[in-house]
Amino acid sequence: MFLLQQLDQTLKKIKCQIANSLTVINLSLGVFAILYVLQGELRTSLLLITLAAVFDRLDGSAARKFNIVSEFGKQLDSLTDIISFGVAPALLLYHAVLFQFGIAGSLFTVLFIACGAIRLARFNVMESNHFFVGLPITAAGCILTLLYLLVPFLPAYLFMFITLVLSLLMISTIRVRKM
Template identity: 60%
Template sequence: MFLLDVFDQTIKKLKAQSANALTLTNLTLGGFAIIEGINGNLNLSLLLIFIAAFIDRLDGMVARKFNIESELGKQLDSMSDIISFGVAPALLLYQGILFEFGAPGAFFTVLYIACGAVRLSRFNISETIGYFTGLPITAAGCLATLSYLVIPYYPPQLFIFIITILSILMISPFKIKKI
C-alpha cells in the first residue's frame, strides 16, 4: 500500500510539472536559436524557433488538460516567450537583413523586442478570458521568422516595415478571439 501511495504521489508531481518542463524546453530552443543566429546558422535558428512554437502550443494544452495552470507557469511562459518569439526572431531578421540599415536596423530590432515585452507584461496582469489584446508574441514571432524566408525576393526596406507593423500590432488594443 505504501509503494502505491508513493507511486501515485510521484505521478501527480510529474503531471504538475509537465507543462513547466515543456515551457523550459521552449525557452531552451529559443536560447539555442539565438546562439545559432549569432553563429550565422540562420536556417537552424529558424527551425528552432518553429519547434519552440510547437512546444509553446503543447505546454498550454498540457496545463489545461491536467488542470495545472498556475501563476508561476504563466510567468515562466512569458519569460520563455520573450526569448523564443521576441529576441530570437528579432535577431534572425537583424542577422538576415536589418543589419544593412545600421543604427535604424538595430533600433527597429530592439523596438520589436520591447513591444513584445510590453505585450507579455500586459497579458500577465490582465483578466481577459476568451480573447487576446493585441497580436500574441508567438504569432508575431512566427510571422517575423517566416518573413526571413522571403529575404532574397523582396527589397530590404520591406523588412523594416514588417518588423515595425508586428511591433505595433503586439501593443495595439484590438481583440483576437482565443482558439
C-alpha cells in the first residue's frame, strides 16, 4: 500500500513537470530565435519561432490533459510568451524591414513588445473562461513572424502599419474566443 502511494505521488510530480518542461523548450526556442536574428539568420529564426508556437500549444494541452494547471505554470508561460512571441518576432521583423525607418522602426518594434507585455499582464490578472480580451500575443507574434515571408513582395511601410495594428489589437478590449 505504501509503495503504491509513493508511486502515485511520483507520477503526479512527473505529470506536473511535463507542461513546465514543454514551456521551457518553448522559451529555449524563442531565445535561440533571437540569437539567430542577431546573427542575420532570419529564416532559421522564423523556423524556431514556429516551433516555439508548436510547443506553446503542447504545454497548454498537457496541462489541461493532466489537470495540472497552476499559477506557477501560468506565470512561466507568460514570461516565455513575451520572449518567443514578443521579442523574437519583433526583432525578426525589425532586422528584415523595420530598421529602414530608423528611430520610427525601433519605436514600433518596442511598441509591439510593450503591448505584448501589457496584454500578458492583463491576462494574468483577469479571469475569463471562454474568451481572451485582446488579441493573444501568440497569435500576434505568429502573424508578425509569418509576415517575414512577405518582405520581398510588400512595400516596407505596410509592415509598420501591420505592426501598429497588431500592437493595438493586443491591448484592445476585443474578445477573442478561446479554442
